[in-house]
Amino acid sequence: MKIQIINGPNLNLLGIREPGIYGNLGFDEYITQLRSMYSILHIDYYQSNVEGELINKLHEVGFEYDGVVINAGGYTHTSVALADAIASIKTPVIEVHVSNIYAREEYRHVSLTGKNCKGVLTGFGLDGYRLAIESFLKS
Secondary structure (H helix, E strand, O other): OEEEEEEOOOHHHOOOOOHHHHOOOOHHHHHHHHHHHOOOOEEEEEEOOOHHHHHHHHHHHOOOOOEEEEEOHHHHHOOHHHHHHHHHOOOOEEEEEOOOHHHOOHHHHOOOOHHHOOEEEEOOOOHHHHHHHHHHHHO
């Protein structure tokens, strides 16, 4: 089983950026833990701060992978193009947010991308990525 994790803008700063919201663990450390926990899976990781690059990655993996876990960061709330890219691919996508977007600023309460996803996990910290992977294993 092949899983692609895609992180959007500013998520390269996990572990450094606002640790009270996002925690102290960087994603490079976390992806190593995930790969160790799920050694039977092929887990790829991609991060970009550029909207078009995220869309290109979805197009690249969206017809051959078994699942995509995406945290589009701020693009979740603004990108019709990213929402369209998710809707355009065959591979199921699960949206993840480290923080609870509904406990934050009002503009974060709307996910343009979530309606095109198999499911949305919000507020479980980095563990949301693990939960998303588990859902692919059970489907």
